[in-house]
Structures are given as C-alpha cells and as structure tokens.
Amino acid sequence: MLLCIDTGNTNTVFSIWDGQAFIGTWRASTEHQRTADQYFVWLSTLMAAKGLQEVVIDEVVISSTVPRVVFNLRVLCDRYFGCRPLVVGKPECLLPVPSRVDEGVRPGPDRLANAAGAFRRHGGNAVVVDFGTATNFDVVAEDGAYVGGVIAPGVNLSLEALAAGAAALPHVDITQPEKVIGTNTVECIQSGVFWGYTGLIEGITARIKAEYGAPMKVIGTGGLAPLFAKGDMLFDTVEDDLTMFGLTVIHRFNKENK
Numbered sequence: 001m002l003l004c005i006d007t008g009n010t011n012t013v014f015s016i017w018d019g020q021a022f023i024g025t026w027r028a029s030t031e032h033q034r035t036a037d038q039y040f041v042w043l044s045t046l047m048a049a050k051g052l053q054e055v056v057i058d059e060v061v062i063s064s065t066v067p068r069v070v071f072n073l074r075v076l077c078d079r080y081f082g083c084r085p086l087v088v089g090k091p092e093c094l095l096p097v098p099s100r101v102d103e104g105v106r107p108g109p110d111r112l113a114n115a116a117g118a119f120r121r122h123g124g125n126a127v128v129v130d131f132g133t134a135t136n137f138d139v140v141a142e143d144g145a146y147v148g149g150v151i152a153p154g155v156n157l158s159l160e161a162l163a164a165g166a167a168a169l170p171h172v173d174i175t176q177p178e179k180v181i182g183t184n185t186v187e188c189i190q191s192g193v194f195w196g197y198t199g200l201i202e203g204i205t206a207r208i209k210a211e212y213g214a215p216m217k218v219i220g221t222g223g224l225a226p227l228f229a230k231g232d233m234l235f236d237t238v239e240d241d242l243t244m245f246g247l248t249v250i251h252r253f254n255k256e257n258k
C-alpha cells in the first residue's frame with residue numbers, strides 16, 4: 001500500500017492510502033534529528049494499535065517543506081519498506097500539470113500537492129487556503145497548473161510572536177471570540193488574531209478573485225480551517241485531507257506516466 005508523508009515546518013503527518021481512501025493517519029512533530037528507526041518504531045506501533053499490523057507498505061510519496069528531513073525519510077523507505085520514495089518537487093517527480101511561476105522558483109511541495117488535489121476533486125479555477133505554519137493561498141488555473149498565490153504568517157506563529165514580543169501579553173490559544181471588543185487581555189488577543197485572520201482571508205480571497213478575473217472555488221484546508229469556516233462564508237468547502245489526497249494524485253500520475 002501507499003504511505004503518504006506530509007512534512008510541514010511544525011508537524012509531519014503519515015497517512016496510508018488503500019487506493020480508495022486513507023485507512024490511517026498519524027501526526028508527529030517535525031524534527032530533523034528523528035532517525036529512520038525512530039520513525040519505524042513509532043509508525044508500526046500506531047499501525048498495530050489500529051489493527052493494521054498486516055498492512056504492507058511498498059510505495060511512499062513525500063512532500064517536505066523542510067529539506068533536511070528527507071534524508072532520514074529516504075532511509076526509512078529503503079530500510080523498512082524496500083522502496084525508493086517519490087519526493088514531490090524533485091526533478092524526477094512529474095506533476096500532472098507543470099506549474100507556471102517565475103523561472104527558478106521552487107514552489108513548496110505542499111502547495112503543488114494542494115493544487116493537484118484541488119484540480120482532481122473540483123477542476124481548475126480554484127484557490128486553496130492552507131492553515132499551517134504559514135497561511136498560504138495556492139491558486140490553481142483552469143488547466144490545473146499551480147500558478148502562485150500568497151504566503152502570510154500562520155495563526156499560531158502570530159500568537160507566538162505576540163507573546164514573545166510583548167512582555168505583558170500571555171500565550172493564548174486561538175478561538176472564535178463572542179465579541180470583537182475584548183474586555184480582558186486574552187479576549188483582546190483572541191479578537192485581534194481571529195478577526196484579523198478572518199479579514200485577511202476575506203480580503204486576500206476577494207483580491208485574488210478580482211485579479212484572476214474568473215469565478216473561483218475557495219477550498220479551506222489545514223488544522224485551523226474548520227475554526228474559520230464556522231463564521232462568515234469564507235470557503236466553499238473545507239477538506240482536511242487535501243494535501244494528502246494531492247500526494248496520491250501525484251503518485252498515481254508518476255506511476256502511469258514513467
């Protein structure tokens with residue numbers, strides 16, 4: 001079966017794809033020191049806990065926004081799964097539709113996967129809003145090409161920066177505040193970040209649509225997308241597994257076209 005690995009700057013997610021659906025998904029913090037042996041012990045324990053000890057992984061596709069993590073993931077594939085992984089963004093990895101960005105730019109592999117996943121599920125003329133370490137907007141053209149977008153600081157990064165930079169401000173968790181006008185410090189921060197990001201998403205999406213000049217679907221993904229999906233109508237759909245699904249699309253395309 002196919003193991004899909006999505007390494008972000010904060011978290012690394014492993015999912016097993018049975019050809020139709022993901023049958024297991026597990027998350028670890030991203031640490032470049034983690035060895036192949038550590039990954040394997042962790043993954044096989046969690047697979048067994050889910051009754052998946054009989055599953056044989058024989059193919060792997062990787063998206064990593066942290067280049068140096070890839071080395072140990074390659075060792076994992078070689079040592080335990082007897083295969084060479086397909087690494088998105090490497091020259092040998094084909095894309096269903098080539099990106100159209102400035103010469104020499106290496107778009108994040110997670111953004112390439114988002115574009116491939118969005119195109120397969122919804123067709124082109126779409127924008128993916130991905131809430132990870134960064135909040136990125138990935139624009140997918142009519143033919144499915146990734147054509148660029150927007151990178152903004154992530155929600156949790158902004159909260160951390162505020163707590164780190166201001167002596168009197170505590171670390172708080174993001175949530176949707178009842179009101180805009182906070183009457184204590186925590187509410188004020190939550191309001192600033194929640195409504196600030198709501199405005200950022202609305203504003204940037206509107207500007208992207210105006211500049212793009214054709215109707216677009218807006219797809220939310222990443223851990224905090226559901227939180228922002230509750231209030232105003234920011235997204236047409238929210239899909240937690242879009243990046244992972246895009247990895248399966250890219251993997252299949254390479255299998256069929258190499």
Ligand SMILES: Nc1ncnc2c1ncn2[C@@H]1O[C@H](COP(=O)(O)OP(=O)(O)OP(=O)(O)O)[C@@H](O)[C@H]1O
Nearest residue numbers: 007008009010011131132133134173174222223224
């Ligand atoms: N209400 C919440 N408050 C704070 N964090 C949340 C909340 N809901 C989800 N999350 C966080 O969202 C994260 C999942 O998001 P996602 O995997 O898209 O991004 P990430 O792992 O933070 O970033 P990256 O993919 O760049 O590593 C989890 O770490 C989870 O803790």
Ligand SMILES: CC(C)(CO)[C@@H](O)C(=O)NCCC(=O)O
Nearest residue numbers: 065106107108110111134136151
């Ligand atoms: C923007 C992030 C950090 C989002 O994970 C990642 O896609 C990345 O490191 N991108 C490289 C630069 C680019 O996409 O243009």
Ligand SMILES: [K+]
Nearest residue numbers: 008131132222
């Ligand atoms: K992500």
